[in-house]
Amino acid sequence: MRISTTGYLILGMLRLGVQTGYDIKRATDLSTIFFWSTSHAQIYPALKDLEEKALVAGRSEPRGKRPRRVYELTDAGEEALDDWLRRPEPATFEVRDPAALKLFFSDAIDRDDALAHVRAMRRRSERHLEEIRRESEPGAEALHDQGTRFPLHVLKIGLAVHQAIADRCAELERELEEEGRGGRRKARATRP
Amino acid sequence: MRISTTGYLILGMLRLGVQTGYDIKRATDLSTIFFWSTSHAQIYPALKDLEEKALVAGRSEPRGKRPRRVYELTDAGEEALDDWLRRPEPATFEVRDPAALKLFFSDAIDRDDALAHVRAMRRRSERHLEEIRRESEPGAEALHDQGTRFPLHVLKIGLAVHQAIADRCAELERELEEEGRGGRRKARATRP
DNA sequence: CAAAGCATGTAAATAGTTACATGATTTA
DNA sequence: TAAATCATGTAACTATTTACATGCTTTG
Numbered sequence: 001m002r003i004s005t006t007g008y009l010i011l012g013m014l015r016l017g018v019q020t021g022y023d024i025k026r027a028t029d030l031s032t033i034f035f036w037s038t039s040h041a042q043i044y045p046a047l048k049d050l051e052e053k054a055l056v057a058g059r060s061e062p063r064g065k066r067p068r069r070v071y072e073l074t075d076a077g078e079e080a081l082d083d084w085l086r087r088p089e090p091a092t093f094e095v096r097d098p099a100a101l102k103l104f105f106s107d108a109i110d111r112d113d114a115l116a117h118v119r120a121m122r123r124r125s126e127r128h129l130e131e132i133r134r135e136s137e138p139g140a141e142a143l144h145d146q147g148t149r150f151p152l153h154v155l156k157i158g159l160a161v162h163q164a165i166a167d168r169c170a171e172l173e174r175e176l177e178e179e180g181r182g183g184r185r186k187a188r189a190t191r192p
Numbered sequence: 193m194r195i196s197t198t199g200y201l202i203l204g205m206l207r208l209g210v211q212t213g214y215d216i217k218r219a220t221d222l223s224t225i226f227f228w229s230t231s232h233a234q235i236y237p238a239l240k241d242l243e244e245k246a247l248v249a250g251r252s253e254p255r256g257k258r259p260r261r262v263y264e265l266t267d268a269g270e271e272a273l274d275d276w277l278r279r280p281e282p283a284t285f286e287v288r289d290p291a292a293l294k295l296f297f298s299d300a301i302d303r304d305d306a307l308a309h310v311r312a313m314r315r316r317s318e319r320h321l322e323e324i325r326r327e328s329e330p331g332a333e334a335l336h337d338q339g340t341r342f343p344l345h346v347l348k349i350g351l352a353v354h355q356a357i358a359d360r361c362a363e364l365e366r367e368l369e370e371e372g373r374g375g376r377r378k379a380r381a382t383r384p
Numbered sequence: 385c386a387a388a389g390c391a392t393g394t395a396a397a398t399a400g401t402t403a404c405a406t407g408a409t410t411t412a
Numbered sequence: 413t414a415a416a417t418c419a420t421g422t423a424a425c426t427a428t429t430t431a432c433a434t435g436c437t438t439t440g
Contacts (some may be wrong), residue, residue: 002400005290022419035292039401044421066408066419085301088308090289090317092301093380096286100227102277102347106342109277114342116280122282146303150298150306157292157360164356168349194425214391233427236393258391258436 011081032159122169125162226350314361317354
């Protein structure tokens with residue numbers, strides 16, 4: 001009985017008290033999006049699948065005439081989640097960053113065009129930092145104070161990643177700007 | 193005529209002088225793997241597709257009896273690559289890190305099990321750092337000295353990312369270890 | 385002579401996105 | 413009353429992985 005990573009994401013969210021497909025989507029957008037994203041087109045079929053496997057139990061709980069399906073973990077679901085949580089994870093870490101790929105090949109284009117890519121990349125990470133702080137951190141801190149600590153711990157890793165990217169891009173921008181103004185000598189002087 | 197990101201990766205590698213599907217795979221494993229990975233099962237069909245679109249030209253150039261197909265950019269291919277390189281990129285940045293997801297839900301398991309996940313994560317990034325330095329940096333530096341600078345620039349962003357993860361994990365490990373020994377008061381004291 | 389590396393491909397399955405489709409309720 | 417938000421689903425397409433399949437050449 002194979003459970004996908006998205007399946008475990010759902011089991012985990014249900015244990016944290018999130019109840020519907022819609023809310024799971026919202027919760028992931030706020031909390032796991034920086035290391036695991038999903039769409040509602042994945043969540044609804046996955047919930048069905050987990051229900052067939054008897055790991056979650058769903059019941060209809062409409063709000064007025066608007067249909068709504070509320071899920072909870074079964075004992076088997078809780079066990080499956082715990083097993084997964086305790087199992088060491090194969091060390092995969094995948095990044096898909098088309099902007100970085102573009103930058104990688106940017107020796108073929110004008111310095112100014114390349115510089116624009118670096119700036120866009122820095123701004124992207126700065127935007128992410130701001131977003132995490134504004135949208136995600138308050139919730140993570142509230143959870144932390146109630147004894148659920150790891151969401152905040154993981155969030156801080158995300159912040160560190162984007163801070164590192166923003167910093168490195170800022171440095172690269174300075175390097176490229178200096179090269180543009182002063183030529184080779186100055187650019188070299190900053191290296192050691 | 194839509195070209196996939198993997199398609200542009202191939203066009204870019206061809207311009208850097210890489211000639212065969214096999215070598216493109218090897219080159220990506222050494223250089224783009226930390227922000228864009230592929231498998232040979234994607235590369236060979238993509239090369240075919242690019243050839244149909246007349247963006248690359250392939251010819252058979254066997255080594256002895258071992259078949260081998262050598263590709264080069266056509267003028268149209270060069271143009272398509274340049275257009276893409278100059279086009280600003282939609283700011284997508286996706287990470288798939290199941291270990292981080294596990295850590296996110298780790299309030300439900302023993303502190304020692306959670307600590308093991310943090311350690312595994314730190315070691316993973318340390319391994320990546322070492323690998324990049326050993327396997328990728330020398331080549332990127334050689335390219336840099338020949339005037340192809342951006343591969344090294346991008347590599348440094350990758351190093352910064354994994355350094356940030358390793359650092360943050362190390363700090364979290366200390367926090368969790370201290371909590372384990374001394375209880376709440378000490379752990380809180382390190383926070384501000 | 386065995387193992388590692390060179391070299392190319394395809395098939396099947398899984399994962400994931402985007403678009404389609406619908407409609408209720410709340411808020412400005 | 414229009415827009416935003418709540419709420420759930422499916423279909424078609426694209427992307428990606430894993431396994432299958434083959435065979436040559438170099439190196440230890």
